Amino acid sequence: MLREAFEYLTTPCPPLARRFGYLAEAVALGARYRRQRRAWEPHVEACRRFVAEAAERAPRGGRALVAGSGLLIEVPLRELAERFDEVVLVDVIHARSVRREVRRFANVRLVELDVAGILDPLEATLRSGGHLPSPNPPELAGGRFAFAVSCNLLSQLPLMPLDAIDRRAPHVPDAERATFAKALARSHLAWLARTAHTAALFTDIESLWLDGGRVVEREDSTWGIPLPAPDRRWDWDIAPAPEEDRRRDLRHTVGAWFDVTGFALSC
Numbered sequence: 001m002l003r004e005a006f007e008y009l010t011t012p013c014p015p016l017a018r019r020f021g022y023l024a025e026a027v028a029l030g031a032r033y034r035r036q037r038r039a040w041e042p043h044v045e046a047c048r049r050f051v052a053e054a055a056e057r058a059p060r061g062g063r064a065l066v067a068g069s070g071l072l073i074e075v076p077l078r079e080l081a082e083r084f085d086e087v088v089l090v091d092v093i094h095a096r097s098v099r100r101e102v103r104r105f106a107n108v109r110l111v112e113l114d115v116a117g118i119l120d121p122l123e124a125t126l127r128s129g130g131h132l133p134s135p136n137p138p139e140l141a142g143g144r145f146a147f148a149v150s151c152n153l154l155s156q157l158p159l160m161p162l163d164a165i166d167r168r169a170p171h172v173p174d175a176e177r178a179t180f181a182k183a184l185a186r187s188h189l190a191w192l193a194r195t196a197h198t199a200a201l202f203t204d205i206e207s208l209w210l211d212g213g214r215v216v217e218r219e220d221s222t223w224g225i226p227l228p229a230p231d232r233r234w235d236w237d238i239a240p241a242p243e244e245d246r247r248r249d250l251r252h253t254v255g256a257w258f259d260v261t262g263f264a265l266s267c
């Protein structure tokens with residue numbers, strides 16, 4: 001608890017990201033990872049293997065982008081730094097541990113950015129009213145990247161904005177929220193395809209509750225986007241009991257695609 005409070009108080013964070021709860025989420029992610037390190041190990045290995053394999057499909061050299069770099073739990077940073085001339089890590093927030101880690105690599109750079117371009121317009125709407133805004137992902141300087149990977153971000157993109165809508169605009173109808181969430185996920189795919197010649201992605205595709213090893217609840221995590229069958233998939237035991245529930249275990253199915261540029265615009 002003390003460690004988390006310290007992190008919360010000392011992590012540099014843009015005011016809007018703090019307001020939308022990204023800082024609290026980042027601190028909670030680190031704490032959960034420390035508690036569940038053993039249960040997460042197969043997932044972490046699968047992510048890192050996938051990212052390294054995806055990067056090998058792109059030509060050596062050039063620039064690489066990691067979107068949703070978070071705490072670098074799932075990112076094989078050394079391999080990426082060795083393969084590409086420059087690696088740009090993009091997230092709404094970069095923890096102090098990440099800033100320290102990055103200092104070890106001369107060719108890794110941090111960019112603090114809302115890749116959906118949603119927080120500013122959503123804040124304006126929540127203050128003044130009106131329909132939920134459309135995402136407007138930013139163009140990054142320096143032209144198209146050789147390689148990009150979106151790390152466990154697609155399913156997460158709408159979560160904090162939807163939480164803010166719940167708290168501050170509870171009257172917004174469910175259908176408008178669903179359209180908003182789908183637009184965020186869809187525009188992320190299109191943005192990735194625009195941003196890099198080869199654009200890999202992994203994300204939760206399903207959330208399962210298990211009781212005594214039996215699936216008792218199953219929910220899609222892709223916001224209604226018709227993604228093709230993934231190139232790789234694996235289970236992530238994200239919250240074995242009693243992490244989230246006294247009896248039930250929470251498991252995510254993760255899907256991974258080596259290159260979304262071929263289908264991003266048709267989803």
Ligand SMILES: C[S@@+](CC[C@H](N)C(=O)[O-])C[C@H]1O[C@@H](n2cnc3c(N)ncnc32)[C@H](O)[C@@H]1O
Nearest residue numbers: 068069070071072073074091092114115116151
């Ligand atoms: C599930 S975590 C990913 C964990 C990370 N891949 C790792 O290895 O630690 C999702 C990440 O997406 C980031 N994120 C969520 N919405 C974002 C947005 N609009 N722009 C940029 N990053 C965002 C969060 O801050 C968080 O770090």
